[in-house]
Amino acid sequence: MGKKTKKPGKGKEKTEKKTVKAEEKKARREAKKLSPEDDIDAILLSIQIEDAKKKEVLVEDNVPAPSPRSNCTLSINPLKETELILYGGEFYNGSKTFVYGDLYRYDVEKQEWKLISSPNSPPPRSAHQAVAWKNYLYIFGGEFTSPNQERFHHYKDFWVLDLKTNQWEQLNYKGTPSPRSGHRMVLYKHKLILFGGFYDTLREVRYYNDLHIFDLDQFKWLEIKPKLGALWPSARSGFQFFVYQDEIFLYGGYSKEVSSGKSSTEKGCVHADLWSLDPRTWEWNKVKKSGMPPGPRAGFSVSVHKKRAVMFGGVVDMEMEGQYLLVDVFGVTFVLLHATDLEKSVLTYRWILSAYLAL
Structure with a gap:
């Protein structure tokens, strides 16, 4: 009798099953190594249990200013232009990361803070986005980081805060964008426009x-997909997105690129391109810069005033001897304040270096 012939594909199938089982075992081993401080599921569950104990909205007047933090949101109250609404953020003290879910309201005229505690509040987060419209504040996405920065959780939840009652509600609609942080969201007329962001689980970055x-x-949510051959900004997070009349502008940001080949390596990219989006046609155009344009940066701020967009600060990654060093613009002994004239002149926009401050 001849040798038995194996059915094609069986060996490959067994190998794949073994690989999957091995990866599952590895994941279980790694999960067991997690300290309680890095168990995000347990932390968020504990926060949810505590939040469920809240029965009514509590407003504390004239409280101390919020603790130091970054990646929070600060929005103008549409019902009262002299009031700012601060939500969330994070703080790293050199060894631990603290993520906040507190809500403050600041009276600019009285220079007083109010701390708001409400039932059914969003879980703590940073690097989310908030947009105020009418008597509501809309929040989407963001991330929660474990104290030791060993685990990350990215949100895809969509919340609304009633600015009259201080009550939160989670909105569940079809077509919600995928989990992310570092994205940007702006208001154009009666629409929220959301672009970009990133998703990082330490094993995978997108x-x-x-x-x-x-x-x-x-x-309703709607995703606008690029038409064949259309211009479109590359993937990024930490950029700025701002509205002027019937145009939405995008500048800068940060992304990672994975090199192809046997030894795939990640390389950070800090962007310095300027784009405009027409919200009537959803067409992108890359804007030619003139004057004294700012350099590459991410995590900066922009505010539109009359016919100008004022840019301030930011950070940039610099590669030094095979390592990446995150350099704060403030830490390089100077601060740049740029302004760009939003009045078109031969289809270009003019950048002006408005201030140079030595530290």
Whole structure:
């Protein structure tokens, strides 16, 4: 009798099953090594249990200023232009990371803070986005980091705060963007415009350049996909997104690129490109810069005033001897304040270096 012939594909199938089992065992071993401080599921469950104990909205007047933090949101109250609304953020003290879910309201005229505690609040987060419209504050996404920065959780939840009652509500609609942080969201007329962001689980990192629209009248999400051959910004997070009349501008940001080959390595990329988006056609155009444009940066701020967009600060990654060093613009002995004239002149925008401050 001849040798038995193996059925094609069986060996490959067994190998794949063994590989999957091995990866599952490895994941279980790694999970067991986690300290309680890095068990994000347990931490968030504990926060949820504590939040469930809240029965009514509590407003504390004239409280101390919020603790130091970054990656929070600060929004102008549409019902009262002299009031700012601060939510969330994070603080790293050199050894531990603290993520916040507190809500403050600041009276600019009285220079007083109010601390708001409400039932059914969003879990703590940073690097989310918040947009105020009418008597509501809308929040999407963000991330929660374990104290030892060993684990990350990215949110895809969508919340609304009633600014009259201080009550939160989670909104569940089809077509919600995927989990992310570092994205940007702006208001154009009755629409929320969301672009970009990133997703990081330490094992996997993804940067996005998708464009999503939420209609505040129809309460629907819509993803705008690029047409064949259309210009489109590359994937990124930590950029700035701002509205002027019937144009939405995008500048800068950060992303990681993975090199192809046997030894795939990640390389950070800090962007310095300027784009404009027409919200009537959803077409992107890359804007030619003139004057004294700012350099590459991420994590900076922009504010539109009259016909100008004022840019301040930011950070940039610098590669030194095979390592990446995150350099704060403030820490390089100077601060740049740029302004760009939003009045078109031969289809270009002019950048002006408005201030140079030595530290």
